[in-house]
Amino acid sequence: MSQAAASNEIVNQMIRKEKKYKEGIQKNHAYACTMAQTLSKGGRLEDLLGDRVDDYRQALRQLAETNVKHEREVNAFVATLKKTVNQPEITEYSTFIQENKEQELQKINQSSVEIKQERMYLDMCTELGDVSAQNQDDELEVVGGNATVSLKCPITGTLLQDPMRNKVCHHVYSKHVILNYIRNRNNKCPNVGCVNTNLSIGQLEDDHQTARLVKREMIRLEEEKRQQTQNAIDFEDDED
Numbered sequence: 755m756s757q758a759a760a761s762n763e764i765v766n767q768m769i770r771k772e773k774k775y776k777e778g779i780q781k782n783h784a785y786a787c788t789m790a791q792t793l794s795k796g797g798r799l800e801d802l803l804g805d806r807v808d809d810y811r812q813a814l815r816q817l818a819e820t821n822v823k824h825e826r827e828v829n830a831f832v833a834t835l836k837k838t839v840n841q842p843e844i845t846e847y848s849t850f851i852q853e854n855k856e857q858e859l860q861k862i863n864q865s866s867v868e869i870k871q872e873r874m875y876l877d878m879c880t881e882l883g884d885v886s887a888q889n890q891d892d893e894l895e896v897v898g899g900n901a902t903v904s905l906k907c908p909i910t911g912t913l914l915q916d917p918m919r920n921k922v923c924h925h926v927y928s929k930h931v932i933l934n935y936i937r938n939r940n941n942k943c944p945n946v947g948c949v950n951t952n953l954s955i956g957q958l959e960d961d962h963q964t965a966r967l968v969k970r971e972m973i974r975l976e977e978e979k980r981q982q983t984q985n986a987i988d989f990e991d992d993e994d
């Protein structure tokens with residue numbers, strides 16, 4: 755084997771380790787989530803930790819953030835390694851890798867959502883019972899293509915009930931809430947930033963598609979609640 759071929763083989767081995775690196779991050783993440791579950795159950799543990807409980811919670815959020823960054827680093831590193839394969843004209847490998855890894859990381863960060871919107875970070879917030887992050891998580895549902903729809907009524911901020919869609923501006927509201935709103939002589943769509951100022955009952959129609967998504971979301975929330983209760987029971991059992 756020529757020297758070039760041998761060095762390619764080594765680089766390819768490193769590239770194949772990508773899955774292993776990521777598994778390590780996922781394991782770390784799963785372990786941190788288990789710790790978060792224990793903390794969020796409150797009760798005796800929370801009493802024992804007292805004021806320190808918030809510090810622990812913050813440390814776990816930071817850990818999730820680090821895991822997201824770590825995963826992006828791995829992606830950038832592997833993308834850079836791929837660029838070095840079969841490139842005999844590269845003379846200074848360490849400089850090449852350093853510079854390109856930085857570029858790749860920038861590209862990844864630019865094309866990704868905010869770290870606090872990444873699944874791993876949201877998972878952690880959910881485990882910790884952070885309400886705001888959970889809301890972010892619940893808010894968006896993808897409905898075919900790239901269209902997203904909020905499952906919350908823009909007036910009450912709570913999960914939609916009997917959703918009605920506006921045929922003109924396409925915003926969705928809870929039926930009893932929007933009907934009351936119009937009866938009270940409001941004629942501007944309550945969605946922030948919407949320019950529809952001719953709001954009327956005639957513009958509304960029942961939104962069955964969103965109703966299905968709401969139903970699915972309710973089932974998911976029920977299941978989540980059931981799971982949390984089960985976890986609390988398991989935790990009590992472990993304590994004995």
Ligand SMILES: [Zn+2]
Nearest residue numbers: 923925943948
């Ligand atoms: Zn509107």
